[in-house]
Amino acid sequence: MSLLRIQQLGFCLIALLLITGCSKVDYVKVDSPAYLRVFNNLNYEKTLDSKDQEVPFLAMLIDPVMDEKGIPVSTKIMGDFLDQRAPYAPPYPSHIGNSTSVNNPEYPGKEDVLVAPVLNGFDLSSWAQIPSGKHRIVFMFRPKNNVPFFNLEPRLKTKVLIDTTIVLDEKEVYTLNVLQKDYQTKKNGVLLRHENFYKLPLSDSLVYVNFYNLSSKGYWEAGYTEKGANIGSKGALGDGIRDRMNVFYTLYRKSSTESVVNNYFGKYLGEIKRNTGEPDVSPYYSFPLFADPLSDGIRTDIWQRLDLLAPGMDLASKPYSGIQMETDNNWAPISCFSNGTVPLDVLRGDENYVLLPNMIVNIHSGIHNPRSFATVNTIEIVNGKAYLTTIQRKYAPPIYK
């Protein structure tokens, strides 16, 4: 090959490098971010009574620009298709990989946005980065379809659910709940909770849980059929619980209700109070991850049963049986078992519980498959439904042999 040829080839190569090498990547970055997660707690059952009410399928607009008629034309941050929240809010945004629907059970959820980093060991990838400071936040009703909010006809962009402002501090973690404040007047509102779990000295050998009752005022007093009776299998919780309740917990082994872990039957855990006004963080209660003496300290198959009981009652003295769906709002059991969809093996007349996933996360980590991890949990009771939010620490990646 002649020298000229080699020179030509080299020139071409350099030219190619010069052309392609300089592509510029614009990285998305949020300056001084706060971390926000949003839930739509406006749950409903499809009943004859509720059929003519507006369906709470929402579009969240943060710092929107409105035209002179009050119709939004653009927004800085958009959380579209915000559906009723799912019973389980997992520690990582898994919704996007698990469904083909646009309906989003939480924000950010399926939204493609920057998420929070690992803070004090906690994986906060379910929290979105939002610029800190004061924001106008508007929740609007939108029709239940696949059309993005700003592509809707103008007449469909006029129904405002809530128009308010929130203040977010830098590098702080917030959970925003859209909820109903009064069951009779149907007044709605938001509750911004400034989380503190990432600042507490929480042990990784204890499972933590705290409780909120975000039910609307007057829910439990309302008629059972008006609330949809047992549509949607809401168990005894469907009728609502009283404003102040005690929480007892029991730990069981495997799927059998027979095998209670010794010393963990009907233990008092704490208190749950109805609160839709104050953004206070409830105290965290705990139980040991390896409460079962038969476990090997790597994995455990215990599951949790929570009994919400009116003050003065305990598991032995409650005058109701497990098949009663109406318990005068005095008793509502919750079973945290498996992934929250598998019914318990042994029923023993036990039918009025609500099923949620196990609070203990079992997952392949390091050489152990599975390995059990303690988590930090929040259980929220909203108008006859229970929601579990699990936060998990970052864990060692699996090693495949």
Place this chain on the structure above:
Amino acid sequence: MNAKLSLKTLLLLLLFFSACKNDNLEMVKENENIRSGADFIKNNYQLSLFSAAIEKAGMFDQLNGPGPFTFLAPSDAAFNAMGILRASDFDKMNRDSLKSLVQRHVLGRKLLLQDIPVNGVDVRYATLAGTEVYASLASNFRGDPSQVLNYLYFDGAFVERKDVPLTNGALQLLNKVMKYESGTVQNWLSKRSEYSIFVAGLKKFGLWDKLATAGPYTVFAPTNAAFISGGITASVLDALVPAAYNGNRLFGAYILDGKHFFISDVQVFSNFGSETAYLKELENDTWCTQLSVTQANDKSLRYTLRLKKARTGFSYTTSSGGNSSATTVDYLTDNGLVHSCTGVIAKLADARK
């Protein structure tokens, strides 16, 4: 040799000529219009009255056109129930209102059962008249996908036969004619003299004006005959002192505020879950209006209206109302619905303070 060659050439040439004979092949052309909408309806003996309505409204050619259309076609039995027994009965109708009636029964799209959302309620579709029909579908029993029902209603009319394929769309056979009148519930009631006692009562107790507002309202309107047999004649009502009676019990109990119920809605929701009877407390009262619906074997519906003295228990007033006729319920207006009621649920004694 030469002669032989020329003979061969000649033969070959002959072959060329004869091989290229190309007769025009005549095929029987299939009639592609056999199942276009208007033709299909005309050829169907069960739909002769709807076909007559289409022709008299001058829409035959349009509805035979490319479409797509969905015909929500009421059967002859449905027209018969309204008193339309033969095609000539349509001559008594105003041509424009007949045209609007036909247009309200045709959608400008092809709508099959599979296009309607599973267990969808009040799914609205635009008609050729510019109005909307409300489709409600009970797909399965209590959310169990293995117990398929597929009970479909348009504006309270049951679909007896679904998804008849047409070249320009589809046909759904209805068991009754869908009724609509523009204007409010108040306009509807004031136009009809057979509800004059009800109207007078609503006016007397201050319940009349709200019926002109946005609503929606569902009104169970007792006829004059019902009031008279219940002891409330026009003269009794005239003499009545409003302060001595509970107007909500006497007249307000027939109105459901903020509700848009076809009679079929109660049936659809009873398939979804537990509600077999709908209870609604009267304003500032513990008494409830109770609406229940029963379905006969032929899928016709009958509603019963009662006044219950408490949400729980079994204490009712002595009289009850209702209607089993498909033709005098589900009158759709712009701010709600009116259902004719053949009895009163509260007599004077029930409402005396």
